[in-house]
Amino acid sequence: MTDLSELDRGAAPGAADPVKVLLHRHRELCERAVDPLEIAAGLEAHGITDRTAARFRHRDVFSLAEELYARVPRDADTAADASAAPAREGDRRRSVAVLLLPLLPGMLCAAALIALARTHGQTRLYAAAAGVVAVALALRAALRRGPLALPDALASRSATGSWTCWLLVYAVLGDGLLRTAVAGGPDGLPDGTAGGDWPVALAPLLALTLAVAPATWTAGLFLTHARRKLAASRGLEDFAASVRPVLLGAVALFLGALAALVALCAPFLDAGPVAPAVLALGVLLFVARLLTVHGFTRAPRVILMLTAVAQVLAPATVFAARLPGCAALGAPVEALTAASGPSAVPVLTCGAGALTLLVHASRTLARASAHLRPEQAR
Numbered sequence: 001m002t003d004l005s006e007l008d009r010g011a012a013p014g015a016a017d018p019v020k021v022l023l024h025r026h027r028e029l030c031e032r033a034v035d036p037l038e039i040a041a042g043l044e045a046h047g048i049t050d051r052t053a054a055r056f057r058h059r060d061v062f063s064l065a066e067e068l069y070a071r072v073p074r075d076a077d078t079a080a081d082a083s084a085a086p087a088r089e090g091d092r093r094r095s096v097a098v099l100l101l102p103l104l105p106g107m108l109c110a111a112a113l114i115a116l117a118r119t120h121g122q123t124r125l126y127a128a129a130a131g132v133v134a135v136a137l138a139l140r141a142a143l144r145r146g147p148l149a150l151p152d153a154l155a156s157r158s159a160t161g162s163w164t165c166w167l168l169v170y171a172v173l174g175d176g177l178l179r180t181a182v183a184g185g186p187d188g189l190p191d192g193t194a195g196g197d198w199p200v201a202l203a204p205l206l207a208l209t210l211a212v213a214p215a216t217w218t219a220g221l222f223l224t225h226a227r228r229k230l231a232a233s234r235g236l237e238d239f240a241a242s243v244r245p246v247l248l249g250a251v252a253l254f255l256g257a258l259a260a261l262v263a264l265c266a267p268f269l270d271a272g273p274v275a276p277a278v279l280a281l282g283v284l285l286f287v288a289r290l291l292t293v294h295g296f297t298r299a300p301r302v303i304l305m306l307t308a309v310a311q312v313l314a315p316a317t318v319f320a321a322r323l324p325g326c327a328a329l330g331a332p333v334e335a336l337t338a339a340s341g342p343s344a345v346p347v348l349t350c351g352a353g354a355l356t357l358l359v360h361a362s363r364t365l366a367r368a369s370a371h372l373r374p375e376q377a378r
Contacts, residue, residue, distance in 0.1 A: 018056050023068055030072045040065035041230070045369035050236055061236060061368075101145060102217070105138040106210030113202055113269070135209060142212055147219040148289050160292060163304035164285060170311045170346065171204040171281055178342040181318040182334055203269040204278040207262040208285075214257035215286050222250040222290070226371055240366035247365055251283060251358060258282040277343045280350035287357040294370045299360050307353040314345045 023030060029042040040062045050060040058064040112131025119127045143149060173190060176199030180186040190198040229242045262278050284307065288300035314333050321330030336344050364370055 019064070019067055019071070022056060022064075023071055026068070027072070030068050033069060036062065036065040036069040039068050041368040041371055044236055044367060099217075102142045102213040102215070105135055105142055105212045106206070108134045108138050109206050109209040113206060116202075139209070139212065142216065143289075146216050147223050148216050148293060150293060160288060160297075160301050160304050163301070163308045166308040167281060167285070167304065167311070167350070168205065168208065170308070171208070171278065172201055173198070174311060174315070174346065175277075175342040176200060178315045178318065178333070178337060178345065181315050182337050182342075203262065203265045204275065204281070206269065207258065207265045207278055208282055210261045210265070211254070211258045211282055214261075215254055215282075215289070218250050218254045218257070218286075219290060219293070221253075222246060223371075226365075230368055230371060236368055239368050243366050244362050247362060248358075251287065254286050255279060255283055275343060277346035277350065280347055280354055284350045284354040284357065287354060287361055291357060291361055291364065294365060296360075296364050296370070299357060303353045303357050307349045310349045311345060 026039075026042065026046070030039055033039045033042070043061050043065060048061060048064075053059070053061045053064040056064055058067065109131070112127065112135065115127040115131065116124055176190070177186065180198055186198040188197045190196060190200050225246045226243050229246065230239055232242075258279055262275060266275075284304070288304055291297075291300050317333050318330040321327050321334075333345070340347075
């Protein structure tokens with residue numbers, strides 16, 4: 001981060017051209033930027049505020065960024081214009097892929113569930129394994145492009161995939177295991193049905209894979225509107241105040257789409273109505289991905305880990321209570337399950353995690369620097 005005391009000295013009244021000093025310190029940022037907005041975001045990431053910009057004889061960071069952008073020579077503009085048409089054609093192809101690819105996980109999951117319903121015995125096991133692999137590959141492909149794709153600079157730092165898998169496994173198997181454990185079971189392994197000794201819930205998995213499409217499209221809307229707000233704002237506080245409603249609106253839009261998908265999936269799988277646990281998990285994963293894509297990897301990783309651990313501990317305490325002298329360990333979970341059902345555990349854990357991340361996102365994603373490309377934030 002830039003030493004602000006050095007900037008103050010560079011902007012002192014005795015300096016002939018204080019902006020030139022700033023341009024020298026941030027030349028790489030200014031040369032890579034495609035517009036003044038990226039320079040403004042980069043300056044904010046380095047600790048330069050509107051008050052600092054006033055020392056450089058500018059009313060705000062955006063005005064300062066415009067001068068820095070204008071001062072940087074751009075010899076490659078002519079070559080860029082010559083290649084504009086092929087680039088636009090490539091952008092159109094990528095847009096079609098981003099639009100359609102998120103539909104693939106839900107379609108493959110639906111096909112896998114149909115195969116499970118029409119097979120028995122060992123064939124069902126093979127169908128389940130093939131379905132898991134196909135859906136996993138489709139999810140990976142869908143999340144490698146578009147607004148939910150991780151930049152290469154962040155791929156090695158996110159490390160949330162394993163915790164996400166734990167949460168999805170619990171959404172399918174957790175409630176059935178907890179209900180059976182409280183009743184004294186289970187006496188066998190899950191057989192892939194909702195009526196077995198260890199019931200399996202497939203509606204949440206289908207709804208969440210189908211929700212990859214609205215999640216991708218909603219994230220794209222958020223990024224587009226945030227960029228427009230950044231272009232229209234004339235100050236960092238102005239941008240923060242205008243982008244928070246956009247973030248909350250995007251989360252609400254995704255929540256509504258997920259609720260509709262759950263309601264549509266439930267009748268076909270003989271499941272209950274809209275489950276709050278699925279909605280809480282969906283919002284948790286959506287906000288975590290938004291934060292991770294924008295470079296805020298630590299909070300999503302920690303919250304997803306804590307949520308997964310809390311869910312695993314719930315049935316674990318019920319089993320531990322069967323040991324001599326340990327009956328008190330399972331009392332809280334058993335009481336919660338008796339009062340509100342086994343779904344109360346994921347509702348509380350995922351709901352608390354989603355709310356925590358949403359509060360964090362309303363602060364971090366309201367910064368102009370959050371919308372800077374990772375390679376330009378250095």
